[in-house]
Amino acid sequence: MPELPEVETIRRALEAVRGERILSVDVRSPAMIRGMDPDEFRLAVEGERIEEVSRRGKYLLFGLGSASTLVCHLMMAGRLLLQAPGAGYPPHTHVVLALSGGEELVYQDLRHFGGFRLIPPGGRLPPGLAAMGPEPFDPSLTPVRFFRMLHSRRGKVKGILLDQRFVAGLGNIYVDESLFAARIHPETPTDRIGREDAERLLSSIRSVLQRAISHRGTTFGTYRDVNGRPGENAPALSVFRREGKPCPRCETPIVKLRVVGRGTHICPTCQPKPRRRRTSRRPSSSLTDPKTRPKRISSACGRTARSRARST
DNA sequence: GAGGGCCTGAAG
């Protein structure tokens, strides 16, 4: 399941075809061309020059000579392979672009979830791309801005980090790894994350992604680079898919939970569950209304706090 | 803002 580091690895390899022309387009699975008739797609793309290969979040973007953009998303199982003609296509090959440099760019997708989309000049971006949050490495994403962004959203921090409108490119693997590195429990509500935690989380996200890029991505299942090689980042992971194995920091066995409907891996020692907040967000009337006023809260807390202070 | 649909191999 390609996330930012895997897509970036592919993008860097595809720099090699920048400047080449797309000589022909073979659409073997029409459904892999989104939002456009496949024949129309083929006619529009054939003859175009690849001016630029860029990435936004998990999207790969080919800037074409006519100022249109060829957008590719690999979703979970998509692969882009660069291979010599006549090498034979792997199973589930859906689109083949023959390039002027002599290679073929092959789109393969076991699950048919990903695909291509052609955005004409000035055309509308797919919603996910249009509403995409900042890139994690964007210098304008300062710790202060990140803290404010977190506090402008409600919910569990893991759910927010997975939302591409918040920050671009994170998926299940790197969210779990970043939260572990920052020692934050995935169920922590965003409004319980202080400035220091937010700053640590941002730098954790960056170092986790940077390390994964330097290892050419993480391969558990289907991810491969354009040469069909798996990534080498899996041994560098601390918690993801390491249920029952010792935490690299404290040796506590890693635990698997479900958070926002997703399999989630944590170290229960390094990432303690946040305590429930004591101050509830009731309307102020509830504090004065005897029917709804919480009983014994102030006195109980006061007494335990004082006795604890005395005994220590 | 929530939830279904897409698709197939792996796991139960």
Add this chain to the structure above:
DNA sequence: CTTCAGGCCCTC
């Protein structure tokens, strides 16, 4: 056999 994972789009 059934269930599930996975990210995004689309409809409500």
